Amino acid sequence: MPAVSFDHVSRHFGAVKAVDDVILDIAEGEFFAMLGPSGSGKTTCLRLIAGFERPTAGDIRIFGEPVADLPPYKRQVNTVFQDYALFPHLNVRDNVAYGLMIAGRGKRERHAEAEAALEMVRLGGYGSRKPSELSGGQRQRVALARALVNKPRVLLLDEPLGALDLKLREQMQEELKTLQRQLGITFVFVTHDQGEALSMADRVAVFNEGRIIQVGSPEDIYFRPEVPFVADFVGSSNVLPEALVARLAGETCPAAIRPERLRLTSEGPLKARVTGLSFLGLSTRVSFDAEGTRLTALLPQDVARPREGDEVALSWAAEDLHLMRAGQRANPRAGA
Amino acid sequence: MHSDHASLKLKIAAAAGLLFLHLPIALIFVYAFTTEEKSFQWPPPGYTLKWFAATWDRPDVWEAMALSLKVAAISTLLAMLLGTLCAAAVSRTKFFGRESISLLVILPIALPGVVTGIALRSAFSIAEVPFSTWTIVLGHATFCVVIVYNNAVARFRRTSGSLIEASMDLGANLFQTLRHVILPNIATALVVGGMLAFALSFDEVIVTTFTAGQQQTLPIWMLEELVRPRERPVTNVVAMVVVLVTLLPILGAYYLTRGTEAVAGQGK
Structure with missing residues (x-):
């Protein structure tokens, strides 16, 4: 009961x-x-x-x-x-x-x-x-x-x-x-x-x-x-709009990716421009403008930091891109 | 240049101001002991205690005194009940016209007593209410309610609203919450409001003249007595009593409200 x-x-x-x-x-x-x-x-x-x-x-x-x-x-x-x-x-x-x-x-x-x-x-x-x-x-x-x-x-x-x-x-x-x-x-x-x-x-x-x-x-x-x-409110995840997800993952639904799971690479699926950096101690928070979508990444301090205005590429492991398909909402009673 | 010590001139001015305020009152006291009874002659030709005995033997003084005490006591009780309930309603709930009610309750104290008095008198005569002790009580209640209300509202505002919920959460029903939480928290405010209301009622003249009919409260009796050139010092003896009866509750109220800020305001 x-x-x-x-x-x-x-x-x-x-x-x-x-x-x-x-x-x-x-x-x-x-x-x-x-x-x-x-x-x-x-x-x-x-x-x-x-x-x-x-x-x-x-x-x-x-x-x-x-x-x-x-x-x-x-x-x-x-x-x-x-x-x-x-x-x-x-x-x-x-x-x-x-x-x-x-x-x-x-x-x-x-x-x-x-x-x-x-x-x-x-x-x-x-x-x-x-x-x-x-x-x-x-x-x-x-x-x-x-x-x-x-x-x-x-x-x-x-x-x-x-x-x-x-x-x-x-x-x-x-x-x-x-x-x-x-x-x-x-x-x-x-x-x-x-x-x-x-x-x-x-x-x-x-x-x-x-x-x-x-x-x-x-x-x-x-x-x-x-x-x-939920993605945005709980721990400020990045939310990728449907159009972007359609191109990147081939599905038409929004998707979330955690800031700490975004990586800076020279070659990657998503091009982005660095719009701001802030030092947080354990990590550095980097803001990007990726084809009109605002994204943030948390970079560990041992990774080379970009500079504001740099054009970079972002990548991630496939399992870190969390697709929020419609109708996936679980029954709130489940898992009690 | 700033100095920690007031200049001599300022001290003299302050002393003169205080004397101007309080010397006449001291004179009233002195005349209670004078041997001369027809006019207020200065300096008094001699001193005597016989007016105290004379006052004691005057039944009209006792009647007026009894009426004043009765009126003050009933108006105070009425004001404590109504003022507290009204304060609780205004500060505990939200309803349409709450601010207007608050203003209307306070208004009688801002109105000149003459206006309140005339208004009440014509209201009583339109409603064909004969003048009695109760019409005096009603007149006094108009401003006594305000005093209690103001004190209670201030206390309610400083008392955290979640106290009542906390009490009920811990198993207390409404009556137990009233007894164990609400009353202890507003008690000093109520007593203080009541004392001030009592003092106000006891020496009220203006509204009383319009609502008293043939009866005399003590201040009204004094007013009447001043035009009579016989046993004048009796009036002074009564004046001393009135000062004491009104001063004691006010002093009591002052001592009770000292240092209550930290206790009552503690909500967070």
Whole structure:
């Protein structure tokens, strides 16, 4: 039985289709990422699971139970909010123990459990502080402990790392991943950062304009995009238009090729002019104008760098040109 | 050139300004102790405490005092209820005409009291509502609601909206969320708004003159008493009481709002 399932779920705000006919199964114990640009419907989907929004159409089930009529406080899910939403008038311990207090647990018991949850997120001993006395990263951990202490069956995370700096974010990504493996709880994670989604999730759903346009493993999404939007949004792949693909590969459909798989050669199928170079440390990003199409390549530093304005040829291994044939779109339920 | 110390002239000017503001009030207090009862003679020919006893024995003072306290208490409670609900609606939801409602709620405090008073008086007479304690309460509520509303709106705006969702996410129903999250977060704003509203109502004269009918609140009683050349220092004793009753809540409000910025604004 899937932990969360969406059956043709829509959430419209007037004429705005925030979520439009979404079909989705999230398996129990899965680390599931919802990835998309802002306004793509991923956060609304999360709020539909939490119960803050009601679907305009369709059916949502959590562990098989229809939840259309369940308010948020009757669902076995907990949320880590984007702004953490810690209660400013309560100290850290009482924040974490809030759910237990509401559930009617005794003071000693809930304080012991809150302390254990704080230990789990490495904030043991911080119980008596006020949220305002903590750093962003610490607040994030408190929010996590406050949600997990209720032993939810599904944990929802709404861009929880968005407000942290890069280094802390990478550290928290690993910690979240480890925590999810240890606890075995289903995590549903909303993010607009494709690197975050790819590095943490077991499966990723890519959202655009209220719809899921591809669901799959990070490898699927990265190497085998089904539509140009996914190729472009996830890791900024090069998208070759149909006409170009027709000439190069003999098929009339768009195709994607990863920037790191493009090679500069003296002889190659595609002529291009270098329009810009930027040094990225590990590699150099080179932009090209190839017969009117903008392409980028990531060149390792040990390869001779071209200069701006150079006329070069581009080549690639046949298997790296990923054709996005129409009708190839997999059923989003597949692979769950 | 910039100097850390104010010049002597500036100090004198500042002192003169403060004296001008507060000396007359001190004089009112002094006259409460004068032995002379008909005119305000300076310096007082002698000092006595007998006016306190005289005030104590005046039933009209007690009546006016009781009415003022009653009106202030009821208008404050009414304002706390309505002001908070209105603030919650305006800051928590989006609806057509929200900004206009916000403006209309604040407007009574910008209107001159005379206008509010005349408007209410003619409204009461058109609706054939007899003047009573309740017409005074209604008049006072028009500006008391604004005070509470302004305080509550500011607090709601600084309180992160996801707190309520977080509470419900953690299993609390609406009532539990109100009790454990919303009220603790707006409590000081409510108390402060209530205290200021009470102080405003307690010393209000203008609107009251139009809505009171035959009854006298304490400030109205004082106004009437000034034209009577008998036991004048009693008025001064009452004035001292009014100052204390209005000053204490305002001081309380001031101390309560100090240092709440960091607590209430903490959403992120």
